[in-house]
Amino acid sequence: MLGKILRHFVVPRATLAADKLGALLKGESSFRVQGRNMEPTLSQGTICRYRSLSSEEQMAPGSIVAFIHSEFSGHIVPSRVLAGPNDTIEITDGELVVNGQKVVEPYIRRDFSVGEYSTQLPKQTVPSGSYFLLGDYRDASQDSRYFGPVPRSTILGLIVERA
Template sequence: MNLRRLLRDNRGFLLFLLGLGVLRTAVADWNPIPSASMRPTLLEGDVVLVNRLAYDLKLPLTDVVLLPLGEPRRGDVVTLNSPAGGTRLIKRIVGLPGDRVALRDDVLILNGQPLTYTTPQSHGETLTPGWVVDAVRTTEQLPDRPHAVQILPAIRARRDFAEITVPAGQYFLLGDNRDNSEDSRYIGTVPREKLIGRAHHVLVSADWLGEDGWRLAPRFDRWVTAIR
């Protein structure tokens, strides 16, 4: 009896929680950025908004597609369930089904054409507190979606791979922090059903790990900003 009364008295709150759960699992979501793989586009401590209906309506909590709603586009920043273990990742689509993709000395080659890059700018990049390395930032002229990328010359990384053709229904994804990203160079191409949604805005942001160790400082200049 007490349980029934408790449920009755809190029916509105329980319905709110149920609706919030459905919203996050089927419609929209927000995800914190835990790693540096998308620097400089996304920073650790950013919280991004994800449109789960950008591509497909799915059965909540599964990869089962109920209804296709839109087509992933080259340059979209997406969240995904990694096909190599199920870890949730956030990367950028650089290759669509049927595209030929290669990488040569950190230069992306798309359908036989090397992309162009703006004049690189050097700066120091903190990998861990007390460890600063040289980094190079430039704008990669991806068709219809130019965006910033970062290269870390001092880090051992996979800067080359032979041309592959992206299979039907799959996508080739890279992190913007090219030399510090677990992406399609390592996990392979990503089936469409593994794409969770398109990340479109940074909702809030805070610097949670500075050069001197733990700290928490809001980055108000990044709040409610579009992801490019």
């Protein structure tokens, strides 16, 4: 009986604790996705692990990051980096254009991006030290289209794993 208790309760909890400790030692943290802004890539309830970034480290376009913004009452939110410091970005007729080049976005569903909010964005330049973040579910995402480019200091890290 004691063996059964150990196998079903103690060992799994010890394994989970070891996983969390390993993540902390690698500079990683985790959070649970609370909204639908990144569907279909990340569903509500998905647990994501993110890795802290060094102050000099740049984020590549298309990367998914964890960030905090006052609009979300201190909650950690995932979003996709689509333009970096000094890049130009616009959306015309549903097509994302960064630095004059159309961006292929295989991660979004076109039926999640039909409203004017999602299909039109006047051309703008991302300020130095900031990033332009968009959710994959464009019609349901409050992102840089809503509150503007995000300062680098509010980006917690790069999402490295999701479960």
